[in-house]
Amino acid sequence: MNPVTVEIVDVNEIVVLRFLDMCTPTGLGAATAEKIFMKMDQVLQENKIPWNNCIVNMGVRNSIKSRILTINPSVYVHGCPAHMVHSHAHAAGSAYTKLSNIDVEDLAVDLVQRQHEAT
Structure with missing residues (x-):
C-alpha cells in the first residue's frame, strides 16, 4: 500500500488533508521502488501536481525517495x-x-x- 495524501489550501487559506490515491502498481515487479514511484508519478501528473513542496517518508537506497530527489532535490524526506x-x-x-x-x-x-x- 502506497497511499498518497495531499494538503489542499482553499481560498480562505484553510488547509485540508485529503486522500488522493492508493498508488498500487500491478504486474511483474509491482512491489519494486521503480514501479511504485512510476505509479506515484503518474497519479501526480494526472492531477497536475508537481513534485515541488512534497514531503516523503521513505528509505534511501534504490528507493522511491532516491527517484523523487532526482526530479526535485529540494523535496523534504522524513522517516515514517x-x-x-x-x-x-x-x-x-x-x-x-x-x-x-x-x-x-x-x-x-x-x-x-x-x-x-x-x-
Missing part, C-alpha cells in the same frame, strides 16, 4: 512516524525490562487477557 514510534517504544520497553525484570510484552499480553476475562 509509525516506524519511529515503534522504534522508540521498543527501546523504552527494552530499557524498562532490563531495569525491572518485567517483560513489557508479557505484561501487555497479561493485561489484555485479564481485560478479556473481565468482560
